[in-house]
Amino acid sequence: DELQKLGLLFVGSGVSGGEEGARHGPSLMPGGHAAAWPIIKPIFQAICAKADGEPCCEWVGDGGAGHFVKMVHNGIEYGDMQLICEAYHIMQTLGLTPPQMSDVFGQWNGAELDSFLIEITRDILKYKDNKGHLLERIRDTAGQKGTGKWTAIAALQYGVPVTLIGEAVFSRCLSALKDERVHANSVLKGPGCKPKVTDTTKFLNDIKHALYCAKIVSYA
Template sequence: MAQADIALIGLAVMGQNLILNMNDHDFVVCAFNRTISKVDDFLASEAKGTKVVGAQSLKEMVSELKTPQWIILLVKAGQAVDFIKKLVPLLDTGDIIIDGGNSEYRDTTRQCRDLKARGILFVGSGVSGREEGAWYGPSLMPGGNKEAWPHIKTIFQGIAAKGAGYFMKMVHSRIEYGDMQPICKASHLMKDVLGMAQDEMVQAFEDWNKTELDLFLIEIAANILKFQDAYSRHLLPKIRDSVGQKGTGKWTAISALEYGIPVTLIGEAVFARCLSSLKNDRIQCWPGAVAQACNFICKVAL
């Protein structure tokens, strides 16, 4: 007898933790993975003692679901297309496919159109928060067929991070300032104190990214440092040594003071941006160029 409220395909750490999050909120989840052994391993370890059920095939997975059937894909973008093709013959009118694998947004538009013609509702949802956030409250950004929302909103609102709209967004965005500032300080010390060449700095960042500092911003810092122009010269020194802010950094610092919460790193990062914008020869803020480049790449990538 069908018992699962929703199925999730993709048992990397994010997928596993999202399943455990749904389980904690009293939803029964059916887990599936292309490599079947991962299903057995997950049920025997992380999901042991939970209500999570497993499936050995897509057909079995669908048979475990209550109707209408809801399926989350948490796989690489290219794999999502393959799974959707295999799922469609197994689904009925009104069933819902949710792609949480960071597919290109135009794919969502296309899948909505194509699947609607078959009576299947499609949602493309961004999932932010990394492994810990997936379990304890991710940021979920669903888009796609509006008819799907009344069905999935209970699960989405149940497992998502709770916050007060723009206040939550303000703090979330400015945590990035706090991440970027130590990277900028490190690049400043390497260049102006240790006298390291830019290629040596690249190697340092790449080495760090193989340790517990395996972070997106560390990765792009290395890419920024190594990037060369059409004349095979490093581009970073040509970037204006100044970086600004849109106001949310200041608002975050002010709110922290009002609530008595010490967010010293974010505060210092905001002050550093203010300093970098001052135009005089007494202030040297080469890290401003790194921050400016990081800002640009984050906007493009995210």
């Protein structure tokens, strides 16, 4: 408010898009002093990404609303990644190979599940180096920047049941406990028989629909 008296208006903007956003325009989520929006709108909407000809940028509210929206966006991404992990795990348990799983995710990416995360999952699963498929040699621990955790904390504070995002955060916490998981695996044995399905194609379609439904839950 003191700076506003001097003619300086605060704007905080969430930015999403990664390297593609840096090259072709990001999604922008500005918030802060509403009087600043008419001033920065032409600039922000010129540099942002476009979807169906429309700018991926709109004023989202006062104060830190822009960064809050970006935080929730990241929390939803946590949920999406966990859902993809669980779909992958089911397919792996059924005995599908990385190329086969890559083909499945590729098919999904051509329909209603089309998304950046599904696309890169397809690419990661088929990536090979001189030692073979890379994915299974990557350490199975996930780090956190904190935005998913902050989303879960905010949900508790505001009484919003974002259970899926919360479980995704807890799964990351569990993955970080590598030594404990290795020890537990040596003591606690899993199921003694491998799961079987009579119609793999139908079952994969069931996974696809479950993933789609779960994403709706996450976004809601």
